[in-house]
Amino acid sequence: MFRKILIANRGEIACRVAATARRLGVRTVAVYSDADAQARHVQACDEAVAIGGAAPRDSYLRWQRILEAARASGAEAVHPGYGFLSENEDFAQACAEAGLVFIGPPPAAIRSMGSKSAAKALMAEAGVPLVPGYHGADNDPARLAAEAARIGYPVLIKASAGGGGKGMRRVDRAEDFAAALTSCQREAQASFGDAQVLVERYVLKPRHIEIQVFADGHGHCIHLGERDCSVQRRHQKVLEESPAPGLGAARRAEMGAAAVAAARAVGYVGAGTVEFIAEEVGDGELRFYFMEMNTRLQVEHPVTEAVTGLDLVEWQLRVAAGEPLPLAQAQVRQHGHAIEARLCAENPEAGFLPASGRLVVARWPEHVAFRHDERLPRVDGGFGEGDTITPWYDSMIAKLIVWGEDRAHALARLDAALAATHLVGPANNVAFLRRVVASRSFAEADLDTALIEREHAALFEAPPLALHWAAAAVVADALAAEQAAQDADPWSRRDGWRLHGGARRRFELEIGGQRHVAQVQRQHGGETALEIGASRWPLAARALGAARHEIVLGDERVVLAVYRDGDKRVVFAPAGSVQITLHDPIVHAGDHAGETGRLSAPMPGKLVALLVEAGQAVRRGQPLAVMEAMKMEHTIVAPRDGVVLALPYRPGDAVAEGAELLRLSGDA
Known part of the structure; x- marks a missing residue:
């Protein structure tokens, strides 16, 4: 085993590798950009080396600087994580020439699978099924348009060197093809330095099912089962699970064999994922097609770890150190069902626009980090409370992974874990994920990559939290803050007492762009009531500490949490969460003057x-x-x-x- 490795990445994957390495007695070296000087992955490693500016091209993509850091620190190997240089054949080759072990596949395997067009040609020779399409080298726009017409619309334009949903466009009409091609090529060039694309038939109700493969340097290659990653937005995964619902044993074995054949065809070593598009062809039977191979560890690898009980990062380190695979195919066992949710800084209601800023609050469910424990959720994260999410990198904050005896059990655990996850600061998708998990399509495993669009009404038009509970939460928070400011001086009391009659307070709330007025009436005898329009409820509230409040509204009782972020209040309740803006008409007078146009x-x-x-x-x-x-x-x-x-x-x-x-x- 290695004595010291350098982790050429950031965020949760760098933290994950550092945790496994420490357990194996291996020291780790972090690299960091100017924007990441105080990042969690820097703190997780034994040593750290600065490598440049905030932009990836000035730091995490400067492989020469990373190699210098490895040599200076005495590292024997480099773990690339995922993203950045993890599938860069030049970097893998440079590591070998520098006498460093690249913890990943050989450069030749990366090269073979790095071009989608070349990979598909190789898979055709290996007998792996392919989606009908054009995978040639001629990228003249007229030729590509003609091929799209031959294939038949809708078609999918994909960056040949791409991944992660970047450089990918669905086109439904011939008149939209040219604009989509230009946009796709521009994004591909910016993301991968290669504008080459391919065109394929768009499978109308596709499922995205991938197989985890592992190979060693002794000729052994096995698969560790499949993951269903069909729930996506912008061609990027949102929820992943294992095993894939409804996949029969015979088809599972067939897909596993095809994935192993694909890995063997390129002389693969290490962890990799063979991705397939699958479609129903009648009686629930699935036909599958090779899509691509990711020559690295995947973001969603924890669900495979949860159902197999294996540590895939440990396997990576052992295989890279020359050890054979710990298990043969017949020894691989799977138990239960696991689901992973990607928690991202983004605004689902604004087209999943990425967000950045300081994490004012980051409260997780009781959890175990990086190691499978069937009793608790697992949180793999690279950010904590007080950290800043910058616009320079991927928007993922953390991954939440749950395990259950079956899918229904896992779904219930995931909803509970998401309900206990409180993130305040940048916009995030936690509440959206709860709605996806509760949607009919996901609950009933009616899965395909258009699930989010199909369930649009349930996911985007449903009210977040009932208005009266949202208002009651804001009121309870305000009253608790005022009571906390009281002391023995009777003039400091904030209980609303008046010499004649009761007190009435007005709260102007904005929720989802709509204004609402709530009023609180407090009587001499201590009775308090909440009024919204013509509706009125008796109100009682008690602070429980740690931002939690017990509220009784009429005959209903609930315990919820309220967090402050400037003039915003974020409320988390068992039924859902909501962000509320408190408006003071004096403080905000004139804020929007002159903004038209x-x-x-x-x-x-x-x-x-x-x-x-x-x-x-x-x-x-x-x-x-x-x-x-x-x-x-x-x-x-x-x-x-x-x-x-x-x-x-x-x-x-x-x-x-x-x-x-x-x-x-x-x-x-």
Whole structure:
């Protein structure tokens, strides 16, 4: 086994590798950018080396600097994690030439699977089924458009060197193909340095099922079962589970054999994932097609660990150190059902727009970190309370993994764990994930990659938390804060006592863009009532500590938590959560004066393209500009008809959140 390894990554995967290495008696070296000087992964390792600026190209993608850090620290091996350089054949080759063990597959295997087009040709030779499409090298737009017409719409344009949903577009009509191709190639070039694409038939109700494979340097190769990763947004995974619901034993064995054949075809060594698209062809039977192979550990590997009881990072280290696989195929056992939820800093209601900022509150359910324990949820995270999520990297905050005896048990545990996860600061998807887990399609395992779109009403239009409970929570928090400020001086009392009559207080709340007025009436005898419009409820509240309150509203009782973030209150209750803005008409007077006609950057990032010119007339919904943030492109569209008056920024400029990208007149 190695004495010391360098982890060429950041976030939760770096923390995960450090934890396993420490258990095996292996010392670890972290690398970090200027933005990550105080990051959790730096604290998790035994040593740390600064490697450059905040932008990935100035730090985590500078493999020469990483190799220098490895040599200077005396590391014997490099673990690439996932993302960044994990599938970079040049980096793997450079590690070998520097006398360092790359904890991953050989460079030749990365090269073979790094190009989707080349990989599909190789898989065809190995007899692995492929989706009908065009995988050739000729990327002339006219040729690609002709191939799309031959295949038949809808089609999927995919970056040949891509992954993670970047450089991928579904196209339903021939007239939309050219614009989608341009956008796809631009994103592919920015993300992977390669604009090459392929075109395939779009499977209309696809399931995304992948097989975990593992191979050693002694000729052994096995699979560790499958994961269903069908629940996705923007072609990126949201929930993953193992085993895949409804997958029969015969088809499971067939897919596992195809995955092992794919790995053997490229001389694979280490952990890898062979991804398949599957579709129903009648009587619940699934037909599957090879999609790609990820030549690295996957984000969702913990669900495989949970059902097999194995530590895949430990296997990586042992295989890289020259040891044979610990188990043969016949010895692999799976038990129970596991589900992983990706907790991300993003706003689902705004098209999953990435968010950044300080985590004011980060409270997790009682959990075990990095190791499977069937009694508790597992949290793999790279952030904690007080940490700042920057716009430079992926938006994932943590992963929440649960295990159950069966899928129903795992679903119940996941909902409970999500309900106990309290994140305040940047927008996040925790409440959205609870709604997905509770949706009919997910609960009944009616899975495909369009599940989120299909369940749109349940996921985006359902009220977050009943208005009267949201208002009662804000009131309880305000009353508790005032009572805490009281002392022995009777003049410090804040109990609403009046010489004549009771006291009435007004709370102006904004929830989901809508304003509401709640009033609290307090009588001489101590009775308190909450009024919203014509409705009235007797109210009693008691602070329990740690932001928790017991509230009795009429005949109902609930315990909930309220956290403060400036003029915002975030409420977490068993029935759901909600963010509320408290409005003081005096404090906020004039905040929005003069804002008409302005289009601002919704998050910090880089302006990739301007699609209009000054003086140009535009129509509502017309694309105006393209921004890149957190490794994804975001298109800014016109909110109404108008004329472009000003363009303060040019393509390539860095822009801050709220910066004015362009200005529109009121009329075309």
